[in-house]
Amino acid sequence: MMAAEETFDAPNPMDKNMTLRQRALVVGLGISGTASALRLHRAGWDVVVLEKAPERRRGGYFIALFGTGIAAAERLGIADAVPNRVAPEAVSYEVDRTDRRRRGLSYADVFGGSRLVLRGDIEDAAFTALPDEVEIRYATVPSALDQYLAGVDVEIRDLTTETTTVERFDLVVGADGLRSTVRRLAFEPEQSPIRPMNYMIAAYSLPEAVPGYRLHDGLIMAEEGRSAWVFPFADRPPTVLLSYRTDDVDAQFTRPAIDSLRAAYGPEPTGSTLGWLLDQFEKAPDHLFDSAEQVHLDHWHSGRVVLVGDAAWCLTVYSGMGASTGLAGADLLGTMLERHPHDVPRALQDWEDHLRPFVDHHLGSGVNMRSFFTPGNRAELLLRTAMIRLARLPIAGRLLAKMRTNSAGVRMKSLDIAAAAA
Ligand SMILES: Cc1cc2nc3c(=O)[nH]c(=O)nc-3n(C[C@H](O)[C@H](O)[C@H](O)COP(=O)(O)OP(=O)(O)OC[C@H]3O[C@@H](n4cnc5c(N)ncnc54)[C@H](O)[C@@H]3O)c2cc1C
Known part of the structure; x- marks a missing residue:
């Protein structure tokens, strides 16, 4: 695609009459794309959404939605439709391969x-709120993508009929995930913006x-370089997160996922609980198996194309903020487009200026919090164990909980981005 500065201004009939509705293309029907489509429609845009999959995906894994995401969901009008599946009676155990268990700290304790929620809960809530006019x-x-000052011409491929068409949009939102096609087409960074974590x-x-x-018990098996988490819910069976360190990410994809998992959690005997968890992975009708990688880009927008x-x-699973930030980014995008309704590049610049410090913080927390989920080495494992034991002591535990509540890290999980920008 041509860079915005090098483009010529092709006339866009939409711009001749500012009262005409503008047209946005949203690519991706995950949390960020669905929320963007909803918010842009509310801001007065005509919205078309492209989704690579033949239908909506369902269910998904455990997600903690923090204050930032809840505030955005409230403004999007979907907060009431996002259930809270926290089990008040949940107990979390630190366990090992010999099935020794010790009271630990649940995600909700921390x-x-x-x-x-499940990822699908947020997607369902946003999808259900989409009006019929969103195509x-x-x-x-x-x-x-070909970008002009007045619009973006997008070549669109129908994977079923194998046909392509070209359509003009005033804005393109790339919400197509870690391995984004819009990013590749519109930004073409010299170096890959994907930063591997080797997990x-x-x-x-x-x-x-x-x-x-019990159904409401959470389990954490944390070892050097690998961990298994069982997240309980109030109203359905738990979900599992397995996370392990590897020096060769590519090799993990060269064999069936279960073989890579068994190799990573071996060669020691698994014991009954870990063995059962691995068996369940093999039997699960649906699973995610992927590398944990961050995306670091100098710019999230170029002319009339923006990534959300x-x-x-x-940010990766380890930051615990990807869903919240996706919702907040979509919400703030609508706010900025309402503020500069006929100056898309200006709206995108303001949007990025407001969002970047927040996202940079959570990119950092994604790296720092990784050792809480999966200790990378013996020192991290010992530190994690010591912190959990300390947190379970009456006085030290209360002190630690207070420090956590007042910490910048926890406050940053609750920042209401669009309200702060207003
Ligand atoms: C195991 C796990 C646990 C997590 N836990 C948390 C948590 O506790 N809290 C939290 O806030 N976040 C969490 N996250 C992160 C969070 O799930 C993600 O950040 C968030 O779901 C990303 O949403 P997205 O819409 O940006 O991208 P995606 O969910 O990746 O959606 C992208 C969409 O675009 C579609 N697509 C891809 N390519 C194309 C294309 N070329 N054309 C059209 N469509 C395309 C895809 O099919 C998909 O529907 C977790 C992530 C994982 C993996």
Whole structure:
């Protein structure tokens, strides 16, 4: 694609009459794309959404939605439709391969005030709120972008009919995730913006409680370079997150995912609980198995093209803020487009200026919090164990909880971005 500065101004009939509605293309129907489509429609735009998959995906893994995301969901009008599946009676255990268990800290113990959901809960809430006028095209992808001062010509490929068409839009929102096509077409950075963390993750749902535990019990098995988390919910069986360190990410994809997992959690005997969890991965009708990678870009917008969510700044599971930031980014985008209704580049610049310090903070926390999920080495493992033991002591625990509540890290999880910009 041509860079914005090098483009010529092709006339756009929409711009001759500022009262005409402007047209936006949103690529991706995940949390960020659906929220962007909803917010842009509210801001008075005509919206078309492209989704590569032939239909909407369902379910998904455990997500903690923090204050930032809840505030954005409220303004988007979907907060009431996002359930809170936290089980008040949940108990979390630190366990090992010999099935020794010790009371630990649950996600809710560490980050009180967050809403515990499935990824699909947020997607469903935003999707249900989309009005009929928002046109959704499944099995459809962008294949080329040509940008002019007055608009973006997008070549659109229908994967079912294998046909392409070209359409003009006033704005293109790339919300197509970690391996974004819009990013590749519109930004073409010299160096890949994907920064590997050398960790792999697997996420899936369990059909029932872990044998020997109650449905509302959470489990954490943390070892040097690998961990297994079982997240309980109030109203459904738990979901699992497996996370492990590897020096060769590519090799993890050269064999069936279960073989890579068994190799990573071996060669020691798994014990009954870890063995059962691995068996369940193999039986799960649906799972995620991927590398944990961040996206670092100098700019999230170029002319009339903008990236939102994982496509722009993938924070990784370890930050716990990807969904919240996707919602907040979409919400703020609408706010800035309302502020500068006929100056898209200006709106995008203001949007990025407001959002960047927040996202930079959480890119950092994605790296720092990784050792809480999966200690990278013996020192991190010992530190994690010591912190959990300390947190369970009456006085030290209260002190630590207070320090956590007042910490900048926790406050940054609750920042209401669009309100701060207003
Ligand atoms: C295991 C796990 C746990 C997590 N836990 C948390 C948590 O506790 N809290 C939190 O806030 N975040 C969490 N996250 C992060 C969060 O899930 C993501 O940041 C968020 O879902 C990203 O949403 P997105 O819409 O930006 O991208 P995606 O969810 O990747 O959606 C992208 C969409 O674009 C579509 N697409 C891709 N390419 C194309 C194309 N070429 N054309 C058209 N469509 C395309 C895809 O099919 C998909 O529908 C977690 C992530 C993982 C993996």
